[in-house]
Amino acid sequence: xxxxxxxxxxxxxxxxxxxxxxxxxxxxxxxxxxxxxxxxxxxxxxxxxxxxxxxxxxxxxxxxxxxxxxxxxxxxxxxxxxxxxxxxxxxxxxxxxxxxxxxxxxxxxxxxxxxxxxxxxxxxxxxxxxxxxxxxxxxxxxxxxxxxxxxxxxxxxxxxxxxxxxxxxxxxxxxxxxxxxxxxxxxxxxxxxxxxxxxxxxxxxxxxxxxxxxxxxxxxxxxxxxxxxxxxxxxxxxxxxxxxxxxxxxxxxxxxxxxxxxxxxxxxxxxxxxxxxxxxxxxxxxxxxxxxxxxxxxxxxxxxxxxxxxxxxxxxxxxxxxxxxxxxxxxxxxxxxxxxxxxxxxxxxxxxxxxxxxxxxxxxxxxxxxxxxxxxxxxxxxxx
Numbered sequence: 605x606x607x608x609x610x611x612x613x614x615x616x617x618x619x620x621x622x623x624x625x626x627x628x629x630x631x632x633x634x635x636x637x638x639x640x641x642x643x644x645x646x647x648x649x650x651x652x653x654x655x656x657x658x659x660x661x662x663x664x665x666x667x668x669x670x671x672x673x674x675x676x677x678x679x680x681x682x683x684x685x686x687x688x689x690x691x692x693x694x695x696x697x698x699x700x701x702x703x704x705x706x707x708x709x710x711x712x713x714x715x716x717x718x719x720x721x722x723x724x725x726x727x728x729x730x731x732x733x734x735x736x737x738x739x740x741x742x743x744x745x746x747x748x749x750x751x752x753x754x755x756x757x758x759x760x761x762x763x764x765x766x767x768x769x770x771x772x773x774x775x776x777x778x779x780x781x782x783x784x785x786x787x788x789x790x791x792x793x794x795x796x797x798x799x800x801x802x803x804x805x806x807x808x809x810x811x812x813x814x815x816x817x818x819x820x821x822x823x824x825x826x827x828x829x830x831x832x833x834x835x836x837x838x839x840x841x842x843x844x845x846x847x848x849x850x851x852x853x854x855x856x857x858x859x860x861x862x863x864x865x866x867x868x869x870x871x872x873x874x875x876x877x878x879x880x881x882x883x884x885x886x887x888x889x890x891x892x893x894x895x896x897x898x899x900x901x902x903x904x905x906x907x908x909x910x911x912x913x914x915x916x917x918x919x920x921x922x923x924x925x926x927x928x929x930x931x932x933x934x935x936x937x938x939x940x941x942x943x944x945x946x947x948x949x950x951x952x953x954x955x956x957x958x959x960x961x962x963x964x965x966x967x968x969x970x971x972x973x974x975x976x977x978x979x980x981x982x983x984x985x986x987x988x
Contacts, residue, residue: 605977606634608708609650610699610720612691613640614659615829615857617714618647619896620736620772623794624712625650627969633977636706638699638720653702655719656695666690678915680747687716688751695719696759700726710976712770715740718752718763725756725764732768732976734791737895737916738923739773739782770972772899774962777923789975792966795900797878811884812872814850820870821887821947825939826854828894829876831913834864836936840890840911841866843940849947854882888946890939893917898924905960907952909933909942928955 607628611617618639628635629650636653637643644652657665666674666686674686696719703711703723711731713720724731740748749763756763769785772793814820825840827833837853841864844851850870855862857876864873874882879900883889889901892913898920901908908930910921924930928951931942946952967975 605709606707607710607712607977608636608638608653608703608706608720608723610638610711610713610717610723612659612687612714612717613643613656615643615646616894616896617716617736618643619796620793621712621714621734622647622796623969624734624770624791624972627973631970631973633973638703638711638723653706655699655702656691662686662691662694665694676914678744680743683716683744684747684751688718688748688753689755692718692722692752692755696722696755699723700759703727712976713766715745716748718748718755721752721763721766722756722759722761726759726761730767731764732770732787733766734770735773737773738919739771739778739785741779768976770976772966773895774959774966776927776959776962777898777902777920779919779923789972790966791972792963792968793899793903794969795878795880795883795903796896797880797882809874809877809881811881812852812874814870814872817850817870820848820850822850822852822885823888823890823943824852824854824882824886825890826882826897827856827892827913828897829856830894831892832856832858834859834862836911837864838866839936840939841871843937844890844943845870845940847940847944847947849887849943852882852886888943890943893921893924895920899963902929902956902959903963905953905957907946907956909939909946911936911939927959928952929959 609621609625625635636651637647638653638655640656640658641652641654642658663674672682674682699719700723711720711724712734714734714736721731753763768787770789770791772791853873855875883904889906890909891897893910910930911933912918912921921932925932931946933942
């Protein structure tokens with residue numbers, strides 16, 4: 605079978621699709637990603653079927669059209685026009701041509717992507733939606749879809765509905781009152797780098813050593829793949845210097861080749877490294893609350909300190925704290941005191957380990973692949 609995975613060209617939108625794509629390739633299916641080629645190294649060895657503009661170019665065009673900044677405003681109107689409108693306008697023709705050449709039998713599109721559903725609808729093939737975080741609230745999801753429906757209609761295409769909804773977010777972290785949509789099937793999230801087929805440079809990475817300090821707890825500090833704020837990282841590290849801990853600071857991909865003006869026997873700075881590798885030997889994770897970081901940390905049973913910085917991150921932080929697995933802070937200089945509390949109280953680690961059990965009970969990628977490709981029926985799906 606030929607399976608086309610489609611996603612917004614951003615780390616947080618592409619990475620959640622990798623477990624299912626890897627499973628498909630291992631099973632002998634032909635796979636490719638419909639996205640911008642600037643992310644080719646992230647998804648290799650799967651090829652990229654190039655379509656659409658970069659995320660930065662799409663953001664700039666959206667701001668030119670509307671005067672709004674989609675990185676800070678995710679109201680239904682903004683999200684609808686950005687994901688369902690501007691991105692479709694900039695990539696539809698290229699995506700349709702590329703998809704016809706690839707000729708997929710199945711399309712898997714992440715929640716905020718509408719180029720995948722567009723080409724699936726045009727080609728008359730089934731497509732499945734794949735979540736990237738907490739389920740979107742109805743007004744947001746409806747605004748995105750209705751805008752995409754209108755853009756598709758302008759091209760003579762009737763946008764179809766997904767036959768399945770693949771969800772990497774455990775029910776224990778969803779909003780209160782959340783109900784699974786039709787065709788819902790869980791997929792166990794996997795920290796990037798937990799597989800062997802990561803880029804060679806990353807696979808050779810080794811966790812930093814702290815000679816003479818090996819007995820001390822290790823704290824991972826990361827603001828994720830999008831936020832590039834060295835001042836904030838420096839302030840977080842400064843707040844940790846009074847604790848008997850070792851600190852590993854991970855810089856975002858955009859900071860390649862850079863470092864931080866921090867020093868000390870208990871501090872190490874590294875460039876972008878897959879999360880599955882970064883978590884080696886870690887006791888607490890300090891982050892901005894991105895979906896991938898939250899799922900990776902909880903999947904490893906690790907408690908967190910979260911300083912939520914924009915968009916979905918406050919909700920991610922709220923839901924993780926509600927489990928008892930995280931402390932939420934409002935400023936960088938509060939990180940040290942919060943880490944001390946997490947290390948002192950066993951309840952945070954216990955809650956994180958409970959969440960890890962929920963995640964472990966979710967469907968492995970291989971089972972989800974069998975459901976989507978018809979090896980087993982959708983009735984055979986199971987929840988978390």
